[in-house]
Amino acid sequence: MDKAALASALGAPPVFGQSQFAFMRGNAFEARVKADGGAELLRLVRETLDPGAEPPERPHVPDLTAPGPEGRRTRTEQALREATAAGAWTLLDHPMLALDVAGSPALLEPDAVVVHPDGRWTVVEIKSFPVLDGSADPAKVGAAARQAAVYVLALEETAARLEPPPEVRHRILLVCPKDFSNLPTASAVDVRKQRAVTARQLARLTRVEDIAGTLPDGVCFSPDLPAEELTAAVEAVPATYAPECLSACELAFHCRARARAAGAVTALGRSVRAELGGLSTVDDVLAAARGEAGDPDDPAVAALRRAARLRAQALAAADREGAAPCP
Template identity: 85%
Template sequence: MPARALDARALAALAANPGCRRRAILDGAGVDKAALADALGSPSAFGQSQFAFMRGNAFEARVKADGGAELLRLAHQRLDPGAEPPRQARVPDLTAAGPEGRAERTAMALREATAAGGWTLLDHPMLALEVAGSPAYLEPDAVAVHPDGSWTVVEIKSFPMLDGSADPAKVGAAARQAAVYVLALEDVAARIARDVPAQDDAPDGAPAPRVRHRVLLVCPKDFSNLPTASAVDVRKQRAVTARQLARLTRIQDIADTLPEGVCFSPELPAEELTAAVEAVPATYAPECLAACELAFHCRAHSRAQGAVTALGRSVRAELGGLTTVEDVLAAAHGEAGDPDDPAVAALRRAARLRAEALSGHQDALGGHPAHRDHAHGDHREAVCR
């Protein structure tokens, strides 16, 4: 099966759930999770319509027309108004063989642009970032090099900015994606800073490479196809992503725990494929529904096991060592659990309060048996929640 390359969106989603070994190894192996979900009988709702894809490509081409003149004008206006205007910007050729070659060519272009000064636009550069012990190759929309030698990540999105502001959820997703590119650029800057002093042909007084933590988000203005831009500070997203990526278990360590012959090909029989997927532990949370193609499969499995993770990370954290719904109900009803455990004590207190509330409700209803049975069911459901 052809491997699917890791992109910044997948890395941002992986960093948001670093404890999920299933996603880590599937992404590291380049498995097509959408095809895998279809083969498992839990198809995902992910994907972009062909119309939206074509509209996004057309908007990006317009933004980058004439050597990126409009894009750099927006970068100058929003990020660096004190610098010289980008009248004659350079757009170097970044073609090379394979992702490794493109990453090296991008690093060379960044070094040359930093030393030369002036404005430079890198169109679809290739960046490398080590993730869980394996290299991931990332391709941002663009990187702008400022006259002072600093670098800015450019994200081009097709959702509109209405009256100067965009959908906060979409801006947040774009910021998390851009934070991954910032981390990868920082690795390139650190390598250039180490290599430049060792080169005899390095110009004197050349500016040191520096990655800006404010990225340029370019979107259509209002309901038109005209580009506008906003500077987005991604320092918080960068710090969170760096910390979460550092927590990822090495992919080789996960692979070493798998049985011999495990394969994730969607062409396998459903029973064999399901067994292979279940051989890797997953950490499901409701947030996965917005970030992972296997979320529906993992949710069904989590519900079948009665795992409290299906109720959300905050609920899971409050319940301590109680990992299943049955354990929670047993602890709440005094049938199991240590009374000194704060989670057990809180559950029993909640159960008592609920019982008292339902008792008062029953009195108001006149104690009708049907109402009593319904109230008892509500009580168990509320304790579970």
């Protein structure tokens, strides 16, 4: 399903994404890193991760073009098999990998994968955020590590189909601009923790066929359907909106509008939702604060009523002093 097209058909198109300037800058930096057949990139890989290996004098950069994403995935697997058997430095530029997500294959495209002379595989992430005085933004490095961990899992699935299966390194190479220049610098990032967390999350996901089994017969998510029919189809799939969805899901704006219309407290954030216990709507929260509903022994209800009393006292004091009342 094209979620972006689906969201647009629902009248809530996604607006998140990288700015055009940042996109162009990132592409220009990546092109510089991979110039001359990836000579600079492979030099960084050897110096950072494999200093004992022979220098990559004549690296191989196989052609990965093929018809369609599935054709590219098959061509990538073939190139990995050939490079591992050849025992020479090989750079795969934008390979296509597949990862099983809840029983459905998700196609992934890392920046690069390097095959070492000893047959091991390394994921390379190229980012345009700078490394200033030897350090980079920890949040951005963490996001890059989580992204690379997904690629490592996908590579491991590919490696498992080879005999014998080659080793997929859990130390990836992160390449960034150095200081305020456009010169690349590299560092090794251990993604074992991120890989383990991602693997556990994938193992707990509800499988696609199980979700499909709960849907009404004949449900369809085609963007060409009438708006009412399409909305009903989307509503057939349970979803819990949270503000964090805005940065990751194309349907976030649609779900936010539905959550606000229903008065769901999840629209205020997961932390607020957790603090409110069994109170799931804004109307329930306000009624509990006014003493019109809710169990007085419930800690969330008791805290709301105490907050309401303190607010009423503050408003009364401000009114007596002639100050502007709080909104």
